[in-house]
Amino acid sequence: AAQVIGGYSLGGADLLRRAMGKKKPEEMVKHREIFAEGAAKQNIDRAKADEIFDYMEKFAGYGFNKSHAAAYAYVSYQTAWLKAHYPAEFMAATMSSELDNTDQLKVFFDDAQRPVNGIRFLPPDINQSFYRFIPNANNEIRYALGAIKGTGEAVVNQIVAEREANGAFTGLLDFCERMGKHINRRSVEALIRGGAFDALEPNRAMLLANVDLALQNAEQKSQSANQGGLFDMFDDVIDDIQMQPAPAWSEAVQLAEEKTAIGFYLSGHPFSPYREEVRRVAPVSLAKLSEQDGTQRVAGFATSIRTIMTKRGKMLAIMLEDDESKQEVLVQGDILAELPREVLQADQILICDCRVYRNESGELRLNANTVRTLNQARVAYADCLTLTLQPAHDIDALAQLLLPHTQMEEERRIGLRFRYQNERAYGELLPAPQWRIALTEPLLAALAHLLGDKAISID
Incomplete structure (x- = not known):
């Protein structure tokens, strides 16, 4: 119409x-006059x-608005259809579009694993993974x-090209030797922390401790190859290089290291080993808090703690994560x-009694009335201490550790239960009443040091 x-x-x-799209009245007034002048030349009157x-x-x-709404609705329909009928392919493509956006990847990762989608993630693997997320026929990514x-992208593409040309990598030494100048320390360490070598060697701590050795070995072999037969007599010595042993990380340390490489917990969650125990005192998961109002006891792994300055003074924001949300x-004011300082630290389980409410925007808010570490909660809520023993544990040292705590005031003492497990048998023992103990935080710390934290459970 404007042209004709x-x-x-x-x-x-x-x-x-x-002008029409931006709905600017002053622009439309100008264009009305221009349109009328052009129409007059076509013998169309002003009216x-x-x-x-x-x-x-x-x-x-x-x-x-309507044209945009129709287009968006059509794209939404196409997207929903793809997600419903090809969930793994759809999520793999979606996540591949956000490789550098960790926060968005975590959103997609959580969504993909919801029961309605049922997608299982396979870990990164130096011999199986590519630069992007890859789906398979089993609804796995x-x-x-x-x-x-x-x-x-350049490093990963070189890894893929090398293994496709010369076969799968057999270990860290082989990987560094074959990748040569195409790989550096930062990339190797990131791949180890992310679990990309787990299929070849699950001890990530040992691999990380041998990165220097692997890179030096690769450089020496490269120099030897470039110098012809002069150093051929040393080839056998170089080939006999063995990686130095190192103790494996604890599960908590491994997950923390993994998070530095992946951006979130991939192979597990630090809350998971404590879920069963914690749910006895804080039964409502973080994902279900939206259905609750009033005061609730919540628990999670503190992934971060930040300070916020407001007009009312200092306030702390603790980010709690469980394995669902x-x-x-x-935390503010007198609370x-x-x-104490040991409570206000990240990377530990915290149990909080909170006032749960929704603000004016409808967002869920939690204001803490109390904050306890796991050991503090164990002391506060415990009725019985259960210790799971194995043949390697020092029973005499355990008895010496427990004995002083059996002699404290009766009202402070709780029940004690032993579980014993070896390769052939499992049993439980309830000691005599005189072995009731007074549970304290120092005792729990000492028990964890002697037996390991997973050996301790509170009822």
Whole structure:
């Protein structure tokens, strides 16, 4: 209409379109006059020109919205159809579009594992993964090497090209030797922390401790190859290089290291080993708090603690995560002032009694009334201490540790139960009443040091 009736050029018609889209009244007034002048040259009187322009102006009020809504609705339908019928393929493609956005990857990762989607993630693997996320026919997705921090597309593509040309890597030494100048320390360490070598060697701590050795070995072999037969006599010595042993990380340390490479917990969650025990005192998961109001006891692994300055003073925001969801807990005022320093540390289980409510925007808010570490909660809520023993444990040392705590005031003492397990048998022992013990935080710390934290359970 602008060209045929109003005499607009293509460029002028585009300016009118922009004015209509932005709904600027002053621009539309100018274009009404331009349109009327052009229409007059087509022998169309002013009244008819204004009537036509009125229709165009009215369309500007809804036409663009409706056309956009229709397009978005169609794209939404296509997206939903793909997700419903090809969930693994859809999520792999979606996650591959956000390789550098850890926060968004975590959202997609959690969504993919919801029961309605039922997608299982396979860990990153130096011999199986590619730069992007790859689905398979079993509704599984192989984690992308490109999503590990410290790698890059060029490095990953070189890894893939090398293994496709010369076969699977057999270990860290073989990997560094074959990759040569195409790999650096940062990338190797990131791949180890992310679990990409687990199929070849599950002890990530040992691999990390031998990165220097592997890189030096690769450099020496490269130099030897470049110098011809002069150093051939040393080839056998180089080939006999063995990696130095190192104790494996604890599960908590391994998950923390993994998070530095992946951006979130992939192979497990530090809350999981304590779930059963913690749910006895804090039965409501963070994911279900939206259904609750009032005061609730919540628990989770503190992944971060940050300080917020407000008009009312200092406030702490603790990010708690369980294996279902995460939620921020606010601590302020007298409660914050009274908390001991050991409570206000990240990377530990915290149990909080909170006032749960929704703010004016409808967002869930948690204000803490109390904050306890796991050991503090064990002392506060315990009725019985259960210790799981194995043949390797020092029973005499355990008895000496427990004995002083059997002699404290009776009202402070709780029941004690032993579980014993070896390769052939399992049994429980309830000691005589005189072995009731007074549970304290120092005792729990000493028991964890002697037996390991997983050997301790509170009922």
